[in-house]
Amino acid sequence: MGRACPPCLFGKPPMSLAHVILGLLQQQERTGYDLKTECFDDCISHLWPADQAQIYRTLDKLESQGWITCTVEIQHDRPNRKVYRITEAGEAELTHWLQTHHPLPVLRESSLVQLYFAAQLPDEAIVYLLEQELEARQEKLAQCETIEALSLSNPTASREQKLHRLVLDLVKQREQTYLDWLEKAIRAMHMLRDRNNS
Amino acid sequence: MGRACPPCLFGKPPMSLAHVILGLLQQQERTGYDLKTECFDDCISHLWPADQAQIYRTLDKLESQGWITCTVEIQHDRPNRKVYRITEAGEAELTHWLQTHHPLPVLRESSLVQLYFAAQLPDEAIVYLLEQELEARQEKLAQCETIEALSLSNPTASREQKLHRLVLDLVKQREQTYLDWLEKAIRAMHMLRDRNNS
DNA sequence: TGTTAGTATATGATTAATCATATATAAGAT
DNA sequence: ATCTTATATATGATTAATCATATACTAACA
Structure with missing residues (x-):
């Protein structure tokens, strides 16, 4: 048996x-x-x-x-x-x-929902939201860089370390995507305001 | 009272x-x-x-x-x-x-953990993982485009619709970041293999 | 004729994750 | 003399989310 x-x-x-x-x-x-x-x-x-x-x-x-x-x-x-x-x-x-593929995790971001429903808020409130989000994302990127310094500083790139590097690259790039988008959105809101005030 | x-x-x-x-x-x-x-x-x-x-x-x-x-x-x-x-x-x-800022949600991706611990796997198994992830991300981007077509097709860009567009832009850009990274990683793995086989 | 899809609400069970707290000892700081 | 930090494990309670299932009527389909 x-x-x-x-x-x-x-x-x-x-x-x-x-x-x-x-x-x-x-x-x-x-x-x-x-x-x-x-x-x-x-x-x-x-x-x-x-x-x-x-x-x-x-x-x-x-x-x-x-x-x-x-x-x-x-x-x-x-x-x-x-x-x-x-x-x-x-x-x-x-x-x-x-070696088993798993379904993508669901990501729910309250900040995106806030923006989705923000039409009733004044522009300044929206900018403030975006700026707080920007700050939080900057801090998160800084945390990634701390981990980078702690665990990927030495130059002997083993197979394992190459993979760790690959993963960290994605996580950092993900944060950078947020930062770029947030800066673009904040600039767009400011331009809107300046146009309306002129 | x-x-x-x-x-x-x-x-x-x-x-x-x-x-x-x-x-x-x-x-x-x-x-x-x-x-x-x-x-x-x-x-x-x-x-x-x-x-x-x-x-x-x-x-x-x-x-x-x-x-x-x-x-x-x-x-x-x-x-x-x-x-x-x-x-x-x-x-x-x-x-x-x-108008209240909330802490960033935590994102846990099993696929990144898999890659982090993948050093013991053969290259082909890693490429296969990445390719499955690529497929899933492509499908997710396609879903975003379906939503785009459904709810943002008409041209009258109200304040509300501009915000919905902004949010959708981020979500699409996030997926694009994954796609770019995955394609780069898959190419890197293939180059490694070709070099070792020559 | 039986099956599936659409409309509509509801409950039970389970998982993953978070927070708070408990215990116990030693070393160091105020 | 008291408080905090480090070491080490454990339990209770709660939330958010998911899955499965139940009910009940109609209409279209095979």
Whole structure:
């Protein structure tokens, strides 16, 4: 008899955080705390920000699926560490997931909805909205550049680093597209105002 | 004594779907069915796609907040219609919300995570991933153009239509940014392969 | 004749994500 | 002497969104 696929909830496509964690644990073994502080906050906050609570709960699920295992490291001066490692089943699952196409995520931007319904607002209010959005997008681009400096500064471009670079390029370009559009829109609103005031 | 703000859960920022619906009801009175079929599916699916169940439940919440009212239109050959209209309180809330800046939404793209962890995959598998993503993005751009044709075809550019155009321009440009990046990345992968095969 | 599509509203279940909070110890700062 | 920060894990509560399904009548289609 064939080996049963243990609670193999090869279920629905999502489960993305679980697979991000598998990817990170394939690099090396880590604790939940490591994942949060070294990985999610420092390296992939531009890709997949994750909440501490959700990381811990997802580790539990991954363990009960058999995709990772856990070893407790007793510490006396500090809280014990639960070190997680990926299993063979976990690696197989990751390799499979990495090659599976997923539907595009839905992006809902309240700022675009605001603009869509802004006809009743005075021009100045619209410009103010656009300027606040511009500021937020500038800050986001700056965050991307922080990550760039932290994790892509050294020149030894391994295959892995080339891919990280490719991803970061897109994220930065996406922000630049917003910035260009916002500046164009703000200029257009100002020109409208100047024309009406002359 | 001042008028009490009735269950005025002026709560947390989100509630975005509620405000989208307020915006749509300010244009004209509508039923849940109208909102779903005429608005969310035909006009703003690129901005804020919404599930039928969520629309109906949000209408209930808006009504109990006092931001909309409901009148039942009895029909005999078809199910009755619950027609919703925005109230003065609702208009005030909408105007306030339209001018309030909200934090940028978080965008999580599994395809970018896949690429980030793709170093272990062969080049062909990576190209295949990129090509599938390209196809999906092309389709999304086509959807934007359908909406463009449906709702922005006539030439009388009202203030409202100029804003709708501005929003659609961004959404299309965003997709174009993905397409450009994907084509560049696919070319880069092919060049890598050709170099290694020569 | 049975099936599907259109009109219309409603509920149940589940997932992903966020926020708040709890516990516990040590080191460093005010 | 007190407060904060770092290390480390855990649970409760809530929201936004999605999916499935239920009901009920009409009309067109095969």
